Amino acid sequence: MNIREIDANSVAEIELVAGRMRDTLVEVLGAAVGREMYSLEWLVARVRWHLDPLECNGAVFLAVADQEIVGHTIVRLEPDDDGTHFGLFSTFYVAPASRNQAIAKELVKHGENWMRGKGMQVSRTYTAENNIKLHNLMFQNGYEIILRKNDMVVLSKFL
Secondary structure, eight states: OEEEEOOTTOHHHHHHHHHHHHHHHHHHHOHHHHHHHSOHHHHHHHHHHHHOTTTOSEEEEEEEETTEEEEEEEEEEEEOTTSOEEEEEEEEEEOGGGTTSSHHHHHHHHHHHHHHHTTOSEEEEEEETTOHHHHHHHHHTTOEEEEEETTEEEEEEEO
């Protein structure tokens, strides 16, 4: 398995990531909410937004095994309340058949390295209170819950 940046010119890769973003929403929030939250067109535009350096300081990383994309993560720099920035994991996905093979852990390490390369000292992710799989992944990688608000949590780690 290797991790590489998405091909920003590949419609197929961008659409695959957008579709899997929707799959994540469905898995975490349920079919009714997850499918209705964002249109597929909006999700495709959101992937492209992360790839446009005029709009966002971000990246999309793909986990590839046997020439198949088995996972992804999207990262970006976000402004904090005090004017500094932190690295944000926007989304994670690992195909069900490829789970429990440390792919997500490798995506975390790769994303953190990208953040460090951008000078970030803090990494965070926002997720639903009930997204126990992501909580456990982040806990295993040294993250802690720093905020609970409504049904969301913020997990954070000093890099």
